[in-house]
Amino acid sequence: MITVHHLNNSRSQRVLWLLEEMGVPYEVKRYQRDAKTMLAPPELKAVHPLGKSPVITDGGETVAESGAIIEYLADKYGQGKLLPPPGDPARRAQTYWLHYAEGSLMPPMLMALIFAKVRSAPMPFFAKPIAHGIADKVMGGFVSPQIKLHLDYLEAELGKAPWFGGASLGASDVQLSFPIEAAAARGGLDDSRPRLVDFLKRIHARPAYQRALEKGGPYELMRG
Known part of the structure; x- marks a missing residue:
């Protein structure tokens, strides 16, 4: 199961949108920004050393950075609909x-x-x-x-x-x-x-x- 480590008001919202477009099952683990600093909570560092969102886990894989996540998910689950195969x-x-x-x-x-x-x-x-x-x-x-x-x-x-x-x-x-x-x-x-x-x-x-x-x-x- 894909888990999206989702920070409110962040780039990870578009990862949820991508998964909905592809109809791929996933779960959301939410994290809230600090109300004063607007920074991500330290708990995200347990998922990825930079402690930022978006980051996903998919089985044994951990993928960070929006572009890398979108490319990974579209290649693995998109069946060529949202991202053509390499070489095209x-x-x-x-x-x-x-x-x-x-x-x-x-x-x-x-x-x-x-x-x-x-x-x-x-x-x-x-x-x-x-x-x-x-x-x-x-x-x-x-x-x-x-x-x-x-x-x-x-x-x-x-x-x-x-x-x-x-x-x-x-x-x-x-x-x-x-x-x-x-x-x-x-x-x-x-x-x-x-x-x-x-x-x-x-x-x-x-x-x-x-x-x-x-x-x-x-x-x-x-x-x-």
Whole structure:
């Protein structure tokens, strides 16, 4: 039996969605973030040394990192529906997006969250102008332009096909869901990019996505 070690408001939500799409039985072991620090509890270190989520156990296998988990599950249980077999040209596109989601798209989203926290963090009054000035400089000079670059790129890609991997939902769409949802929450994604907005509406309407929300519990991304 597959066990998803699920941290609330985390990347592991998309692992539940993937499993629901494939119709594979699994169980969920829930972990709650610390209410003050928003960090994962130390119990997760008993599953994987980094103590982060997502991580799954499947028999004697322990697999961590979202992309690796999605690739492992889709290869083993997906019967080629969400991830083409190695050697298939369509596999390269899926593999690209699986890596792009966390390697290129997610870092500026995290930086936006960090600098938003810097601006809202309690500090001595004399330090606020300095901290706010640094945050605004980095956001305006690097983070916001990077987010715009990526959102424009993704919007254009969805003009070529309805899903990032092609004509039908693939593993890469599951992987990309988290950073695109993060962009809608804190990264400036709005109706000016209708294809990305429609992408989110379509995945949110899927019965498998809804079932995953029921299994994973309340899901509010990137809260400060």
